[in-house]
Amino acid sequence: MNNNLNQVIFIMGVSGCGKSTIGKLLSEKLNIPFFDGDDFHPQSNIDKMRNGKALNDDDRYGWLVTLNKLAKEQLQKNSCIIVCSALKKSYRDILNTDIRNNVKWVHLSGSFNQILERINKREHHFMSSSLLQSQFDTLEQPDDAFQVKIGLKPEEIVEKITKEMQMKSEFGLFGLGVMGKSLSRNLAQKGFKISMFNREEKGTEEDVAINFKKAHKELESAQAFSNIEAFVNSLQTPRKIMLMVNAGKITDMVIEDLIPFLSAGDVLIDGGNSNYLQTKQRYDYLNTKNIHFIGVGVSGGEQGALKGPSIMPGGNKETYNLIKPYLESIAAKDANNLPCCTYVGEEGSGHFVKMVHNGIEYVEMQLLAEVYTILKNMGKNPNDIATILESWKPKADSYLLGITIDVLRKKDGDDWLVNKIVDKAGNKGTGNWTTIATAELGAPSTLIASALFARYTSFYKEERLQASNNFNIKPSSFSLDIDDVLKAYQFARIMNHYQGIKLISEAGKAYKWTLNLSEIARIWTNGCIIKSDFMLELIPVLKHDDNILKNAELINQVKLLKPSINKVVSQCVLNELAIPCLSESVNFLNGYTTANSSANIIQAQRDYFGAHTYQRTDDATGKFHHTNW
Known part of the structure; x- marks a missing residue:
């Protein structure tokens, strides 16, 4: 108890x-x-x-x-x-x-x-x-x-x-990596009696769970295990076990290891960054064994998991209600003190929403990197840039803006640490999955793809050094009004949020998930990496429409910001400075707002070589035509 x-x-x-x-x-x-x-x-x-x-x-x-x-x-x-x-x-x-x-x-x-x-x-x-x-x-x-x-x-x-x-615990945590440890402490601090499991590896991973329990006073009543059967038997029925292990094959291996000791009605909760399609497969598989499965997206990193993350659960709603008290207790709280945790929808929708969250995050990070590139090219040092970004907080505050300021101010000896970090960006796959999903669903999340490919390009460091010498393309210094750079950044962020939210909406329609976009925006207002003042603004907007670019206030904002993004992007292109996401944001809006696009040429070409047919502007019936070119 x-x-x-x-x-x-x-x-x-x-x-x-x-x-x-x-x-x-x-x-x-x-x-x-x-x-x-x-x-x-x-x-x-x-x-x-x-x-x-x-x-x-x-x-x-x-x-x-x-x-x-x-x-x-x-x-x-x-x-x-x-x-x-x-x-x-x-x-x-x-x-x-x-x-x-x-x-x-x-x-x-x-x-x-x-x-x-x-x-x-x-x-x-x-x-x-x-x-x-x-x-x-x-x-x-x-x-x-x-x-x-x-x-x-x-x-x-x-x-x-x-x-x-x-004698038995209410909740089990399987896997004591960074996130598993933080969530364990969070649950214990909220008064829940928990059981924790971590595997044993002689010589490398020994007594992980026991030593972790000893290290933290709040875990005094927690039970620590390295034996799976003992761990499962330590839990009240129906058992509730949250898996905090690496996504993919390891998750499936852990599920198979647990199954022999589980009973009908038990609940497994996948809290890792799993692919939403695999979540659906696991849900169906475990359903045949009368075991419930919930896919849960958790955002906030190590500190968020400890102090209050944003939590995105998807699966059967009745099953979610069994674990709701635990997840809502440990979640961050929004401005109205409500938990940043809500039932997202059916099947793998929780992991899908977390995946898109990460896609939006990729873009937000890339945009700040591009702003840094512009300001650096204008002769500003990291501390100058941090001061400029600090001044933007009243108009564009976000978690990522705040940590970027901290990153830029960090010194290492006589130099700024950022100047000593190799410019090769890694990724863990969620940006890749989001780009694949947007292609499969036919949604134009072009900024997420651009941010992903910017990371991929960065990884070819040696080739980039050679290409720099071969082509001799060197950015020229130029001057821009700082306010124009801020407005360009704000413009691109609106496009990013439009595309990410639209992708979630399209997935809901395709997979027949019942999604509340306003609620999803609400749980992203605290505890997660993409929390921002702008996200707060989107809560009421999304109560009326899944397309934020139909909102009158945002339409006016975009119109006011458009001259600045035009100016910033054109100056960067003319002066050889790579800004893939800023430039794609304006390209996207230009294409999105084109009443009569060049796609008629594409359709004519497709009909020419493949007899794919086309519709005519002078035929209101919508009939498809073919021409013998």
């Missing part, structure tokens, strides 16, 4: 299953108060049941609200046990209102005949055996409850519940 947070243990089941008996014994065992839900029924409900009539939802609503209020009051003082039939999920949702993070469910289950025999022996109770079938008809099996068969002796049932609640 959670050591640092008071808990309500709701014991549920049909009438006659022994809830009150078990609840009283458990309260004595745990030394916490006990409340029988039947004692809180209004007289009208009692009279109705005494007359042999089943309660309906309206009858129960006020009673459930009363029990929820009781639970909230008790949580202020202590943990407690409340017994209540809570047969429907909707009833349990009412009881969970605002306290889901502090609730544990126990379901006492038995056969109709077992319970009928018990009810017939019960004296002076307003619930008659004639209503038992209606209880079974109403019962919706809970996914998030610890199941106990009532055939055991009461003392044995209490012992099982006690062991489950006190």
